[in-house]
Amino acid sequence: MSPAPANLTPRERLVVALDLPTAKEALAMADRLAGRVGMLKVGLELFCAEGPAFVKELQARVPVFLDLKLHDIPTTVRRALEVLLQLDPRLINVHAQGGPAMLEAAVEAVRAHRAAGGRTELLAVTVLTSLDREALAALGHAGRPEDLALAYAKLAQQAGCGGVVCSAWEAGSIREACGEAFHRLTPGIRPAGVATQDQARVMTPAQALKQGSTWLVVGRPITHAADPAAAAEGIVAEMEGR
Numbered sequence: 001m002s003p004a005p006a007n008l009t010p011r012e013r014l015v016v017a018l019d020l021p022t023a024k025e026a027l028a029m030a031d032r033l034a035g036r037v038g039m040l041k042v043g044l045e046l047f048c049a050e051g052p053a054f055v056k057e058l059q060a061r062v063p064v065f066l067d068l069k070l071h072d073i074p075t076t077v078r079r080a081l082e083v084l085l086q087l088d089p090r091l092i093n094v095h096a097q098g099g100p101a102m103l104e105a106a107v108e109a110v111r112a113h114r115a116a117g118g119r120t121e122l123l124a125v126t127v128l129t130s131l132d133r134e135a136l137a138a139l140g141h142a143g144r145p146e147d148l149a150l151a152y153a154k155l156a157q158q159a160g161c162g163g164v165v166c167s168a169w170e171a172g173s174i175r176e177a178c179g180e181a182f183h184r185l186t187p188g189i190r191p192a193g194v195a196t197q198d199q200a201r202v203m204t205p206a207q208a209l210k211q212g213s214t215w216l217v218v219g220r221p222i223t224h225a226a227d228p229a230a231a232a233e234g235i236v237a238e239m240e241g242r
Ligand SMILES: O=c1ccn([C@@H]2O[C@H](COP(=O)(O)O)[C@@H](O)[C@H]2O)c(=O)[nH]1
Pocket: 017, 019, 043, 125, 127, 128, 129, 130, 165, 166, 187, 188, 189, 197, 199, 217, 218, 219, 220, 221
């Protein structure tokens, strides 16, 4: 049984995005990171390439966040979740943009899974960390990404989700509005001086922790590093204030 998120150590809060093309490369990376990180994230690239069997194999080594960001009509999302929940990942997610009925359908599926002994928690994606104010304006959303993220977080909480995916810039206001127990999982983490790439709303590991992130997602700064284990250790050290 993993500890309650409020009691996690900095290392347990580190989630590494395994955005790699094959199971072979992903398992090799998992071996290099063994014991150094709290969770591994399987996203679209790896899941499309390797499917459910790979998730099962990975989960035998470390807890998995299945980051598929489901977004469809309520029935489709509920039925897809019922299939994916057979893998019993530690975390799974849907898009808050799917709206209240879709979120409620997702919650229903996860509640049934947990009632049957499953451990999965459901997160809702608020505003992708790759979007800035200008990109949101192009999508027809006037205003600040943080206000939209907070609105989606409140919707997700009302529907019964366990937390949200947001940028660390919004973690503090979401914690204040939704409470400590409502998780904030934050991608868009970049150690100082590291390229932001396609991320727009970024924060350093130390700042993100201070802002109230429950879990920090880091991908390329670790997986593309010459020494991924050392890069992960550097991030943990920064979170620990060493
Ligand atoms: O808003 C979001 C939601 C998910 N992600 C995912 O997190 C990782 C970030 O990888 P980096 O290499 O550290 O940029 C990636 O798998 C995304 O799909 C996100 O970035 N933002």
